[in-house]
Amino acid sequence: MDSGKVKFFLGEVLRNFTRNTGMQMTAIGTVAITIVLLGLFLFVRAAVADAGRQFLDQISVSAYLRADATPAQADAISHFLAQDPRVASVQFVPKKQALAELRQRTQGTIDTALLTENPLPDKFRIKARVTEDVPAIADSVRRLSGVENVVYGQKLVARMLQLGAVLRRVGIAVIVVFFAVAGIIISNTIRLTVFARRREIAIMQLVGATSTYIRLPFICEGLLDGFIGALFAVALLAIARATLWPRLLEALPWAQIAVTPIDPRVLAAELLLVGAAIGVLASWISVGRHLRT
Amino acid sequence: MISLRGVSLVYPNGVRALDNVNLEIAKGDFVFLVGDSGTGKSSLLRLLYREAKSTTGEITVDGIRVDRLRRNRIPALRRHLGVVFQDFKLLVDKTVWENVAFAMQVTGAHTRDVMRQVPRVLDLVGLSHKSRMYPGELSGGEQQRTAIARALVNNPKILLCDEPTGNLDPANTTEITALLLRINLKGTTVVVATHNQAVVDRMRRRVVRLEDGRISTDEERGYYYLGLGESQVLSG
Numbered sequence: 001m002d003s004g005k006v007k008f009f010l011g012e013v014l015r016n017f018t019r020n021t022g023m024q025m026t027a028i029g030t031v032a033i034t035i036v037l038l039g040l041f042l043f044v045r046a047a048v049a050d051a052g053r054q055f056l057d058q059i060s061v062s063a064y065l066r067a068d069a070t071p072a073q074a075d076a077i078s079h080f081l082a083q084d085p086r087v088a089s090v091q092f093v094p095k096k097q098a099l100a101e102l103r104q105r106t107q108g109t110i111d112t113a114l115l116t117e118n119p120l121p122d123k124f125r126i127k128a129r130v131t132e133d134v135p136a137i138a139d140s141v142r143r144l145s146g147v148e149n150v151v152y153g154q155k156l157v158a159r160m161l162q163l164g165a166v167l168r169r170v171g172i173a174v175i176v177v178f179f180a181v182a183g184i185i186i187s188n189t190i191r192l193t194v195f196a197r198r199r200e201i202a203i204m205q206l207v208g209a210t211s212t213y214i215r216l217p218f219i220c221e222g223l224l225d226g227f228i229g230a231l232f233a234v235a236l237l238a239i240a241r242a243t244l245w246p247r248l249l250e251a252l253p254w255a256q257i258a259v260t261p262i263d264p265r266v267l268a269a270e271l272l273l274v275g276a277a278i279g280v281l282a283s284w285i286s287v288g289r290h291l292r293t
Numbered sequence: 294m295i296s297l298r299g300v301s302l303v304y305p306n307g308v309r310a311l312d313n314v315n316l317e318i319a320k321g322d323f324v325f326l327v328g329d330s331g332t333g334k335s336s337l338l339r340l341l342y343r344e345a346k347s348t349t350g351e352i353t354v355d356g357i358r359v360d361r362l363r364r365n366r367i368p369a370l371r372r373h374l375g376v377v378f379q380d381f382k383l384l385v386d387k388t389v390w391e392n393v394a395f396a397m398q399v400t401g402a403h404t405r406d407v408m409r410q411v412p413r414v415l416d417l418v419g420l421s422h423k424s425r426m427y428p429g430e431l432s433g434g435e436q437q438r439t440a441i442a443r444a445l446v447n448n449p450k451i452l453l454c455d456e457p458t459g460n461l462d463p464a465n466t467t468e469i470t471a472l473l474l475r476i477n478l479k480g481t482t483v484v485v486a487t488h489n490q491a492v493v494d495r496m497r498r499r500v501v502r503l504e505d506g507r508i509s510t511d512e513e514r515g516y517y518y519l520g521l522g523e524s525q526v527l528s529g
Contacts, residue, residue: 004404200384200395206342207447208371209399 013220016193024225027182027189031229031278032236034178035271039237041171042270046262048167052160061126061134061152063141073146074122080144081126086133091125098123121148179278186225186282190218194290201290211291218287219280226279230272237271238264294320294451294482295341300350300360302336302506310336312506314350318484320450323477325493326486327517328503334486337503338453341484342374343367355450372400375444375452375481379459381436383428383443389415390424393442400447414442418472434465441472445481452476454485458492466492490517 017024065074074092081090093101098120126141128134134152142150194201204214241264295318302311311333318324326334339345340352343359352359355373362370383392390411397407415421418438428436437457444452454473458466470492477483487493493500493516500515501508 002404004407005398005401008398008404199382203382203384203395204399205368206371206376206382207396207400207443208368210368211365213399213401 009217012217013224016197016217016221017224019196020189020192023189023192027186027225028229028232030182030185031226031275032232034175034182034278035230035233035275036236037178038175038274039233039267039271041175042267043237043262045168045171048164052164055160059131059134059153059156061128061138061141061150063124063126063138063144063147064149064151065122065124065146066148067121069122069146069148073144077124077141077144077146081124081141084137084140086128086130086137088127088129090127093123093125095120095122182229182278183282186222186279187286189225190222190283190286191290193221194218194287198290214291215284215287218283222279222281222283223276224279226275226277226282227272229279230275233275234268234271238268294318294322294355295484296351296353297337297340298351300340300352301348302333302340302345303348304345310506311340311347314506314508316501316508316511318482320482321477321480323474323483323496323498324485325496325498325500325515326484326503327488327493327500328509329488332503333506334503335455336506338376338455338484338486341451341453342376343370368400372447373449373451375441375447375449377437377440377444377452377454377457379456381428381433381440381460383436383439385428388425388427389420389431389439389442392428392439393446396443396446402447410446410448411442414446417445417476418442432465433461434468437461437465437469438472441469441476445476449481451482451484454483454487456487457485458487458489463491470496488517493517 063077065077078090078092081087095118099115099118102120124141126137128137138150138152141147201214295316297314297316300311300314301309303309314333314337316337326337328334336345340347341354341359343362347360350360354370357366357370357373359370384395387395393414394407394411397410402410412421412424415424418441420435420438420442423431423435428439431439437460441452441457452473457473458469461469466489473483473485474496497514497516500510500512500517502510502512
């Protein structure tokens with residue numbers, strides 16, 4: 001390894017990087033903001049997905065039996081469900097128990113004492129192993145004799161999925177905009193450096209430096225902008241996670257979000273990579289534009 | 294070493310800078326390109342190091358077909374050439390040493406070779422004692438000598454000079470001219486575009502005169518002004 005060569009190259013990169021500190025800070029700041037947003041987005045998305053999953057996991061299918069269903073029919077249903085590999089558990093809820101549960105749940109709001117007879121049917125409470133199988137299980141149970149009706153909160157499930165999709169779309173739009181802004185600012189920063197160094201570039205071209213060699217220091221500068229910006233962002237996110245996140249969990253106990261919906265080390269690595277990539281891409285484009293003309 | 298056949302150069306704005314130029318320059322030649330401003334001297338040099346691309350004709354430089362050269366092969370061509378300009382084109386924030394070494398470093402030379410070659414060319418141009426000075430601390434002649442050292446550091450077979458004495462006083466002009474001659478005597482082919490009459494007349498070398506983008510005369514041991522040379526050769 002030619003250490004003199006490396007030293008010369010690093011010296012060139014450092015000189016570029018320190019030539020226009022103000023612009024460099026702007027570029028780094030913009031990348032940092034972009035990456036923080038991206039990190040938040042990925043985190044919130046993971047949290048929402050996680051919460052949604054837990055919520056969906058709790059969804060059970062209720063198969064209500066006809067009032068005239070015989071115990072033999074109920075046994076057949078129970079047997080059928082027990083053999084279905086998609087089903088995690090089956091619980092028979094006789095009407096008495098259903099009424100008791102209802103009383104408990106609606107305590108104080110509905111006076112169940114007014115009921116002269118139990119209007120509730122017997123039912124099976126079925127849990128699926130995988131939430132996605134819920135509609136199929138519901139369908140197969142509906143066809144069994146003795147079953148009056150099957151309910152599993154269809155609308156709620158659809159809502160959840162829809163909400164997730166909207167969140168994702170808005171998030172992606174915001175992030176695309178910020179990526180564009182960060183890209184443009186880095187590319188302008190590099191263009192300033194290119195402009196400041198146009199004489200050197202001209203001489204490099206004159207003495208026969210390859211365009212790859214000429215590009216390299218600028219690419220490194222963009223890489224530094226992107227990487228340092230991402231580093232700041234990751235630090236900020238880490239601080240936010242350590243301080244704000246526990247409080248948020250405390251404030252929203254019902255949200256049922258896992259403490260760590262996404263592995264922070266993986267997220268940090270991804271964000272650093274993304275930051276470096278924006279920097280490289282933006283500088284590649286702006287140097288290329290200069291060299292072609 | 295250098296050969297142009299039927300070379301024309303029309304710039305995008307329609308200006309015809311060179312028109313059917315035929316020129317042969319042998320290895321080890323010393324050639325003056327003379328002519329008034331705008332007659333195509335610089336354009337001709339620019340074609341040789343492929344800063345400009347000929348519109349028609351064949352150009353061969355050190356065995357390389359420059360007119361057909363692909364973009365990514367231009368650096369290879371330029372490593373065979375040294376180019377010197379009127380305005381020196383030195384980097385003001387680098388020392389003499391760094392300016393010269395720069396040409397090697399950016400073409401991927403090994404540090405060992407840089408350390409060996411830079412003192413050699415600085416000695417040749419007589420600037421060893423000023424290697425740590427910056428261009429701003431040097432006279433015009435010294436700056437041009439630095440530029441020549443940079444052009445020579447990669448051992449080119451051809452040195453192209455575009456008005457090398459254009460910014461210099463007579464004393465420095467003499468000094469630079471003598472240096473170019475010395476370089477030529479070491480075997481480097483030297484092509485100098487100039488309109489410095491004194492230099493041309495004192496040197497008595499081959500003089501190629503351009504008029505309106507065409508070669509009007511080509512004289513061995515010529516003078517700046519037409520027809521005073523000892524023999525007239527038609528090239529091409």
